[in-house]
Amino acid sequence: MKKLMNAPDAYVDEMLEGLCAAHPTLVRTGERGRVIRDARAPKNGKVGIVSGGGSGHLPLFTGYVGRGLIDSCAIGEVFAGPAVGDCVEAIKAAEGGRGVLRLYGNYGGDRMNFDLAGELVEEEGIRTTTVLGCDDIASAAPEESAKRRGVAGLILAYKAAGAAAEQGADLDEVTRVAAKAVERMRTIGCALYPCQVPGAAEPTFTIGEDEMEMGMGIHGEPGIWRRTLAPADEVADEMLERLLADLPQAHQERVWVLVNSLGATSLDELFIIYRRVKAGLDRRGITVLRPLVGHYATSMEMAGCSLSLIGVDDELDALLRAPADCPFWRNQP
Amino acid sequence: MKKLMNAPDAYVDEMLEGLCAAHPTLVRTGERGRVIRDARAPKNGKVGIVSGGGSGHLPLFTGYVGRGLIDSCAIGEVFAGPAVGDCVEAIKAAEGGRGVLRLYGNYGGDRMNFDLAGELVEEEGIRTTTVLGCDDIASAAPEESAKRRGVAGLILAYKAAGAAAEQGADLDEVTRVAAKAVERMRTIGCALYPCQVPGAAEPTFTIGEDEMEMGMGIHGEPGIWRRTLAPADEVADEMLERLLADLPQAHQERVWVLVNSLGATSLDELFIIYRRVKAGLDRRGITVLRPLVGHYATSMEMAGCSLSLIGVDDELDALLRAPADCPFWRNQP
Amino acid sequence: MSVTTTGFAALLTRVAAIAAEREQELNKADGKLGDGDTGMTLRRVFAKAAEAVASPPADYGDFFKRAGMAASGATGSSLGSLVAFVFLAFGKSYAGRTELSAGDVAAMLGLARETMLARGGATLGDKTVVDMLAAIEEALRGAGDFAGMPKNALAAAEATLDDYRARPNRVGRARMFADRSVGLDDPGMLAVALICRDLAAPAT
Amino acid sequence: MSVTTTGFAALLTRVAAIAAEREQELNKADGKLGDGDTGMTLRRVFAKAAEAVASPPADYGDFFKRAGMAASGATGSSLGSLVAFVFLAFGKSYAGRTELSAGDVAAMLGLARETMLARGGATLGDKTVVDMLAAIEEALRGAGDFAGMPKNALAAAEATLDDYRARPNRVGRARMFADRSVGLDDPGMLAVALICRDLAAPAT
């Protein structure tokens, strides 16, 4: 797979250098330059929110560092978790004296490193809590929902928790809001073409010229089925049905919808999918409060899309609408 | 090439349906539903700005319909110009009593249809002017720069002219601003993988598994050279050199930079390119006032990127910074 | 000898069928120089135009206006738009007429030429569809009946193709690499020649 | 019989070389169950760790802390992180020591096991690298000198691989399709077995 890149080992650092050069509100820090913090962080008297994970998912994670969202990120190699030392520095960058929420996707490496980092900073008197994004319904059965991987829906948890922190909530309250957002969030992805990790000899997975995979994860984790490419409407219907079968009925009254490109898939296709999803929700009497359609959490040049639903109440809806400003998401005041 | 779509003939209409469902400020109108206007247009007493062209370039053109940008668009099939009737309706949708600027890319079909439409509305007493985007330096020699095709740089002309119109300028003034922006804008693209028009049996062009093409147009128009894929830094250097060789020295003091994905190319890669472009401009003592890095004008799932420079003075810089709000670009007030 | 709009509608249906059959060949010719859509464009334009006058109004003004509006809605490509503009120009010129005679044909071709030059901005000799229409106009000027037309038009068309093949394209996408266009037929010219060939074929 | 940090540094260099040689094989094993990066992870982790102690400090506390910090900066993958955590735990436990004897080995493996279980959240029997370390710990318990260790460790490792092959994976990515993991070696277990094999080889 062809990419516009230089040496594979320089990929992440050059990307971060360009990202921060293009977005002056992002500051690159940390011993290895793998920590990105908001230029205004830490904000005194505000609960901090730290996130992070492997590279290759832009705008996630770094693109959501900003006012009313997250304060800092620890970044690993492509598709590999961040190092402990970077997690420690990212937490410190977010600490404004009221503690830090660690809010990131549920992956083994990420968890081990953020957990150890949490213990290390605790010794220095920084209080931390953890909420894990685990919205990918294809990655574990409903009974094991805590084992699910975190995918695109994480950004809605950033938004809700970020707004609460910005409004002055304390660490427990910010943590409660993040957990509530995660609990009401469901995502499913489908893939058409793979991506390739810089330096790897082969794409992350292979998929036949006329095939697609339903439920595939953002690193190419196997999904629910692999079959001949179906029309967009069928794909949209199945994704929506699977999400609604998983989301408790009580959270199906009003939703925010996120139709996300995995990378190569065009806005054209996303809108064709959204059109059908909207019709399906309308038919079921579910109110779409606000749709987000675009590139929010990608896997480099992977083709496909993910659909996320979050069932909101007045509190969550207000937090999601609250002002925010980061390189890839801006709500107006 | 696999896509998430239904019947090819429904591609454009379903895309527009989803687009407008997701973005309530966009209203779909016109006899065939191929006109998109801002919900607040026409604005009484404001000069209107109309654009349009073929589908397949989202966010261009429809994504820039909004306050401080363009008022309406006429949309054709994928990579084919809009029909005369739709151009007429789009012009009327933009007319707020002070005339309408027709601002679109320099392509034969688009021009013929917008020209005829201009004559038809003139009969109804609507005054119109024309400015054509012609920023693609690979599409004609400098002596024939008026024959060049319009590509990604068009959005900066939208922004400047849109701000002028919003500030109450008259038609001649808005036209002057648009022409000034176009005159100071240069773009070059390079492609790694092709895209495929829905319903076509083959991709728009073919390109070897280890090749790239410098200067390729947004429909796969042949460029300057086709060679083995080069490292990102070499590609960035050549693109920048070619643009600077073409842009008059007088406009090389301060620039806005646009690094645009042609579709499949990831933000990672765009930032790697931007990093090098920024270094090249710094080295030459050229000030980057603001960079835009992302998906602004695509060719569906084509892989590659384009680089645009616009040499600004205080007037253009202020207009580009002025408040604006459309689905895919928002400057804060 | 003259034709009513019913006869002309039948001709349009015939041309639409030819365009559909020749689609791939024309796309291929355009693919060498441009974006490979000339065949698709013409198939859609003529199909829409023929469909729009399937129950033809008697007046040629209405007839061509309807065909033109339908053609114009079918495509915004260069050639498609030019064809639509020609129909619309016919609509203005032939309003009030219910019959067209052989003597009108050269004048119609002349109006098509003028319309295309005015709208497209090309000049004669640029190696476009207009040069082809001009050559056929020349060949049919003064003809008294329809009978020999397809054959004469075809002869002129083939001579014109041969004539222009060695010359470079000077408009549209092909202009950008005029050198590579030497030795190739312009897709718009080729389209007209193929239509003439297929219209002439059964008469042979 | 005991080793100073110089000897341990040489062992690490040796393991780093083995990890580099076995990279593709391990990536392939992980590719069947996970994301295909186990080989790359271990190559990077051991290379960084070995490099960090190329001029070894005499104190094992400093020695392992340095190796652990370097390993931890090299990767955030599960196995890589676990290895780094083990080094860091060694650094705490062996601070002040300048020599390690054969009698320490089983205790070190025990500490590795505990650290990995505490940090990774798996339990014994889940078919992970921890089950492999536990089996080798068992085999080496009570050993009085280093001489027989590679051979004994290898025997235990191969028996353990055989033992677990027919069982399903219960953690990490492989958990999601536990059925498909039956019949396959866990890449983390395989990595340890291959290291034992290559360490034992010259001794045979």
Ligand SMILES: Nc1ncnc2c1ncn2[C@@H]1O[C@H](COP(=O)(O)OP(=O)(O)O)[C@@H](O)[C@H]1O
């Ligand atoms: N400006 C023009 N004037 C006259 N004929 C033109 C012009 N532009 C294109 N053509 C004719 O149209 C043909 C191309 O048609 P088509 O492929 O449908 O259009 P497009 O270039 O928009 O894809 C050319 O071969 C040429 O004969």
Ligand SMILES: Nc1ncnc2c1ncn2[C@@H]1O[C@H](COP(=O)(O)OP(=O)(O)O)[C@@H](O)[C@H]1O
């Ligand atoms: N939570 C865990 N506890 C113990 N061992 C684990 C755990 N997660 C992964 N492993 C071990 O690590 C191996 C995978 O390593 P690697 O491929 O480097 O990590 P990743 O899964 O992050 O890509 C597995 O085969 C398993 O032996």
Ligand SMILES: [Mg+2]
């Ligand atoms: Mg064409």
Ligand SMILES: [Mg+2]
């Ligand atoms: Mg075309």
Ligand SMILES: [Mg+2]
């Ligand atoms: Mg792995």
Ligand SMILES: [Mg+2]
């Ligand atoms: Mg991994």
